[in-house]
Amino acid sequence: MDSLTEKRESVVPATPEEEKKLVRKLDRSILPITCLLYLLAYLDRTNLGNARLQGLPQEVLGGDPTGLLYEWIFSAFYFSYILCQVPATVLSKLFAPSYWIATMAIGWGICSTLQASAFNMAGLVVCRVGLGVFEAGFGPAIPLYFSLFYTKHELGLRLGYWFGFAAIAGAFGGLIAFGVQHTKFGPNSESDWKILFLIEGIPAVLLGIITWFALPDRPESTGIFNEREREIALERGARGTKADRGAVINKKHILAAITDWRVLTCGMIYFGVNCALASISAFLPTIIKTFGYTNALAQLLTVPPYVVGAIVLCSTAYVTDRLQSRGLAVAGACLAGTIGYLLIVLVPYNMHVRYFAVFLITSGTYTAIGVIIAWFAHNLGSETKKAAGIPMFMAIGQCGSVLGANIYPSTDGPRYLRGFTITCALQAWATVCAIILYISYKRDNQRRDALHGKPDPDATVDTSELADKAPMFRYIP
Numbered sequence: 001m002d003s004l005t006e007k008r009e010s011v012v013p014a015t016p017e018e019e020k021k022l023v024r025k026l027d028r029s030i031l032p033i034t035c036l037l038y039l040l041a042y043l044d045r046t047n048l049g050n051a052r053l054q055g056l057p058q059e060v061l062g063g064d065p066t067g068l069l070y071e072w073i074f075s076a077f078y079f080s081y082i083l084c085q086v087p088a089t090v091l092s093k094l095f096a097p098s099y100w101i102a103t104m105a106i107g108w109g110i111c112s113t114l115q116a117s118a119f120n121m122a123g124l125v126v127c128r129v130g131l132g133v134f135e136a137g138f139g140p141a142i143p144l145y146f147s148l149f150y151t152k153h154e155l156g157l158r159l160g161y162w163f164g165f166a167a168i169a170g171a172f173g174g175l176i177a178f179g180v181q182h183t184k185f186g187p188n189s190e191s192d193w194k195i196l197f198l199i200e201g202i203p204a205v206l207l208g209i210i211t212w213f214a215l216p217d218r219p220e221s222t223g224i225f226n227e228r229e230r231e232i233a234l235e236r237g238a239r240g241t242k243a244d245r246g247a248v249i250n251k252k253h254i255l256a257a258i259t260d261w262r263v264l265t266c267g268m269i270y271f272g273v274n275c276a277l278a279s280i281s282a283f284l285p286t287i288i289k290t291f292g293y294t295n296a297l298a299q300l301l302t303v304p305p306y307v308v309g310a311i312v313l314c315s316t317a318y319v320t321d322r323l324q325s326r327g328l329a330v331a332g333a334c335l336a337g338t339i340g341y342l343l344i345v346l347v348p349y350n351m352h353v354r355y356f357a358v359f360l361i362t363s364g365t366y367t368a369i370g371v372i373i374a375w376f377a378h379n380l381g382s383e384t385k386k387a388a389g390i391p392m393f394m395a396i397g398q399c400g401s402v403l404g405a406n407i408y409p410s411t412d413g414p415r416y417l418r419g420f421t422i423t424c425a426l427q428a429w430a431t432v433c434a435i436i437l438y439i440s441y442k443r444d445n446q447r448r449d450a451l452h453g454k455p456d457p458d459a460t461v462d463t464s465e466l467a468d469k470a471p472m473f474r475y476i477p
Contacts, residue, residue: 080132109204160317270397272430278404327438337364381468
């Protein structure tokens with residue numbers, strides 16, 4: 001038995017007051033930085049949707065009458081994002097989280113800012129590819145990072161807060177774009193879309209520099225804890241599982257993630273909801289404009305659906321943490337998105353119903369994605385399997401983003417039936433997959449209870465060899 005294990009076993013258990021105080025300290029130290037980083041990441045990822053209505057196609061793409069050039073530029077981000085997610089997240093285990101996350105933020109901030117200097121399609125594509133490389137090292141690494149500090153009863157709500165900032169970013173993006181269009185920076189000022197890229201890109205660089213010094217590192221090495229707090233944090237981390245913690249990589253667990261059918265099934269869910277998410281990100285201002293509104297008002301009307309989506313996501317994450325069950329919540333969220341797309345397809349002329357459908361789509365899509373991330377942040381069992389499995393299902397899902405960015409050509413407007421029906425079908429399939437996973441996890445837990453008995457919820461489970469296949473490990477269904 002190593003000295004660290006002996007030390008953990010000799011720790012005096014934390015009182016409820018001590019643990020609550022520690023969690024509050026973690027929340028103050030981790031959530032503001034990571035949530036703001038994700039807000040800026042999402043702004044930089046999706047601001048092309050707003051820039052499209054601010055003259056970018058006319059000035060850079062020769063008008064782009066079919067919309068295909070815009071779709072390829074938007075998709076360029078996802079090609080590099082998909083390819084780099086798994087290797088980047090596995091590699092992140094070998095570096096201090098603060099340095100890794102800060103470097104990623106500075107990188108994507110520079111790429112986003114440089115979009116303002118692009119004068120042709122090639123320049124924009126290069127910037128978007130770079131953006132995808134750096135964001136691939138950030139997004140999938142955050143669930144792994146959170147799991148170092150938070151227990152399975154706390155993780156869902158914190159990841160809900162974190163991913164909720166993607167919805168808030170959508171709202172902010174609409175507000176910023178509306179403000180830029182109504183602010184005159186002088187008779188010889190740059191185009192609105194260039195100013196938009198600068199306003200949304202530079203803050204990521206600045207926050208990345210702050211992250212380098214301010215974000216806590218792993219519990220065993222961060223300087224924010226006193227000795228008692230470190231003891232409690234390490235005991236909390238060992239409460240659920242004891243596996244490959246630290247700067248190590250277990251190759252067997254990487255293979256286990258690659259061959260796990262549940263990771264692939266989760267990837268199919270993520271494919272469907274990310275197709276919807278990319279559609280929202282790239283085309284929501286354009287879609288709302290087809291309701292008969294001006295460009296500026298369409299930008300403004302994107303705000304309420306995003307705000308409601310963030311509220312629904314955080315509320316659902318809180319409930320699933322309390323219940324320790326997430327599968328049915330994911331299925332319900334996907335079903336809400338399905339109904340939203342059905343309404344848009346079947347009710348083409350009632351703009352009030354169609355706008356209500358947008359609320360269903362944003363609420364269902366953002367909720368499904370946020371809860372899925374929390375679901376698999378526990379269910380993969382070990383750090384290495386999480387580091388491989390989380391970005392793996394995310395990478396599969398981002399293929400849906402590529403599809404979602406290419407099924408709304410301008411020639412299909414104003415109804416965009418092809419895009420809406422494809423996304424509706426994928427959301428319905430995601431609902432079915434979520435139910436299958438829920439039943440699978442429930443049955444597996446019941447089988448293990450029958451064979452090995454019910455485990456103590458707070459007992460340490462050794463997953464160093466078998467990850468989530470360890471006999472005493474239990475899934476969150």
